Amino acid sequence: MPGRHVTDRQMRLYMQFRQTDPRRAAAAKAGFSPATADRIEQDPRLPSLKKAPRGRRRPDPLAEIFEAEVVPFLQASPGLRPIALFEEMIRRHPELDAGVRRTLERRIRSWRALHVAEQEVIFRQTHEPGRIGLSDFTDMNAAGITIAGIALDHRLYHFRLAYSGFEHAHVVLGGESFVALAEGMQNALWSLGGAPGEHRTDSLSAAFRNLDADASADLTRRYEALCAHYGMTPTRNNAGLAHENGAVEGPHGHLKRAIADALLLRASREFPDLSAYRRFLDELVGRRNARNARRIDSERASLKALPRHRSCDYEETVVRVTSSGGFTLRKVFYTVPSRLIGHRLRVRLYDDRLALFLGGTPLLELPRGRAHPDGRHDQVVNYRHVIHALRRKPMALLNLVYRDRLFPRDAYRHAFDALLQAGPERQACRVMVELLALAHERGCEAELAVRLAADLEARRLPDLAALRVTFAPDPAGIPHVSVHLATLASYEGLLGSTVQTGELA
Template sequence: MSGGHVNDHQMRLFMKHRQSDPLPVAAAKAGISRATAYRLLKDGRLPSQKAEPRGRRRPDPLAEIFDAEIVPLLQAAPGLRAVAIFEEMLRRHPDLSPGVRRTMERRIRIWRARHGAVQEVIFRQTHEPGRMGLSDFTDMGDLDVPVTVAGQPLKHLLYHFRLAWSGFEHAHVILGGESYVALAEGLQNALWALGGAPRLHRSDSLSAAFRNLDTDARTDLTRRYDALCEHYAMEPTRNNRGVAHENGAIESAHGHLKHAVNDALLMRGSGDFADLAAYRAFIDEIVARKNRRNATRIDAERAVLQPLPPVRTGDYEETIVTVTSTSSFTLKKVFYTVPSRLIGHRVKVRLYDDRLDLFLGVTRLMTLRRGRAPGDGKHGHVVDYRHVIHSLRRKPMALMNLVYRDQIFPREAYRRTFDSLIEQLPERTACKIIVELLSLAHERGCEAELAAALTEDLEARRLPDLAELRARFSPDPASLPVVSVQLPSLAIYDTLLTGAAA
């Protein structure tokens, strides 16, 4: 085509047709003239190969400072950001134009590519079905919609298990930090939901679980983890401390799971749940939807997993505590109340992530909610007023300076009522009334209903009427009517028997 530049495509097209067509025909098919065709045959180079490299059209603004000042900075501190170097150069050279920032960043990037330090190489791995499962924990405190349970913030982690080949996932809400108990419970829940066990199990180095433990405790924790894996015939492996990409098959899945939870909370419109069980069901549903998308691969991998043992192994810590004269014991800096009949007994405690099971010998006594120390050096408290109310009725003034006074009130309405009583009545009278209210809630089984009545009194700015409340929720046992039962004469039974014989 006259007046146009010949490009590489036209030349390649001409050379292709030249193999089978005469030169004029090949030139016409390529859209070039006959003279241009002869010139291309004579030269043999592509048009792009003839172009001269574009030279600099203006002076290099960094010529005097790059090698003399910037390169020494890069060599002395390889981690320096390009923007920090640019700001330093502006400080040193006020006449330097701010418009050279991109030029400087590009020049630094090229220098680092040619002369920078070597970087760690990640080696992609191939996975076999049934070979590897991975465990890790992820913090859920950075969601766009904060999670609350009954209006109270829920500080928690998610234990996350994943099969490397099929992508099967399982998540379990953890109320405390990373620990062996949390790992053992979450891992066993995952394996029994899956119906089999992989040959290898990879976790991080358990550094969070090891924190603040002495050497003997760390050795015991390692031994227990190895025994857990041995119970399921899995070989335990750990990635190197601080090297997250060695656990990459689950680290990247953390982000996807947290995004899915965050999206579901946004669509739900609220992060508040009635109780912990409702939130756990919410997480289970999200994970189940993710697993349904990989159902075919999961079923294929499930077929080659190792069979599970007949029973689970222990996913708890076991210790012995002595119930003191305060009708309580302290475990892991948390104070727990128990019924006073256990005072003086040595009780076996099985410590789970979210609860404590108490045993006397082999007899299971009760389950307590697990508490957490606040982290400021103080003790936590898990108090049930029903455990001590009978003694508190005999010594109501003990409530005034009780160490766990704020925790003894089962609901906010009781605490607010006590504050109101203290403001308007003498301490002895206020303590006696609130203790009688707690006793009423316990004996008549009306804790929630009584709290609602106390809230009404608070809103009306009046003190509770103890006699009226007792009459309202249940009649006094002493005022119950006397029921008289008259027994029939035995002769009646003789009559019945005679009638039956006839």
């Protein structure tokens, strides 16, 4: 039609109809005249290709500085951000308008597309069911989790199947140790009900020595034995290339965001104890796995059967209990009942606890401690282990090395400080030791701490006699037990009836 330009779409329709229809019919169907069809027959280029490129409508504001000043910066410092270059150009050339920033950013992007070195290409993989399981650790301190008011310094061990997306998360209190890897991985495999053919990690020091150029000689013996126990082939990605472990590195962020959302919905980051926090994570991960239940169930058919028992997920050592009522292990002093002084104990070190054995007899478990980051020693103290000895030597409390660790709650420590300020040191130590003994003997540690805090808030010193009365056993609550002894004649009667029954039989 006159006054209207032919579009690329019309021309493509014309060329399509021209294969079967005459020129006039094809032109009519495409919506233009036969004369236009004649011009198309002579020059079959699309209308958009016949237009001359539009020139600039205003002068280039970067014409004089881009090649002369910006490009040398880009060549010398490839990682320089465009905003930094923009600010530098504005400083050098105040006459430049602030609106030139976007123009400069587009020009830099175009230059880099043509002149930078070839970049690394990510080759996406097709995962087979039952083939690869991946493990990694991720830091969780930014989550702000607190346990009983104390910030929890921890990370998560994260296991994931590449095909189905099954995942498992385990709270790790220490570093990326073999014990944490073994415990977390075995928990994941037994929760899953099978083992993949290959287990992949990055260059974890818990699994690889990272010293030998020959990867086959770089495995630690314990990690190699752990994978062999489950029939898995141990592999790792190339050093420094985290994306090769992307099937677990990427889900780290998804899991941490899900945890952050769940904490916001919970409206609190405080947990009463570590077990409650672990239950919270288990429920969250369980809901995430439920969304992939069908895919996970289909992959289970391709997994290897689990062995009859778990492999060793602890380290074992032997310690001697000293006259100080405890032992030192890896720069941490642990108290134990004094009856064990002089004995050698077998200790199993887990990530979060120590299991103590006397020969083959299990004794008790202790929470695991760790030395300070600056190398200073630490203590894990239970006042119940030493309170009977302190009652004989109460002044030992004054300069006790682990005095601050001895108090089970802050209220006890504050009470001792108040006693020291108010009276003689000997009297303060005696009262404090008796308060600890009261908490131990009457089983009222938490209740007594509440009373001590209330007294301190009211600017009163603890009244030991009154507290003993308060937490003494209630006579009305003690049941009265009457024992009636049977006569010997009744036993003889029973014996006689047994003999008669035997004769009848």
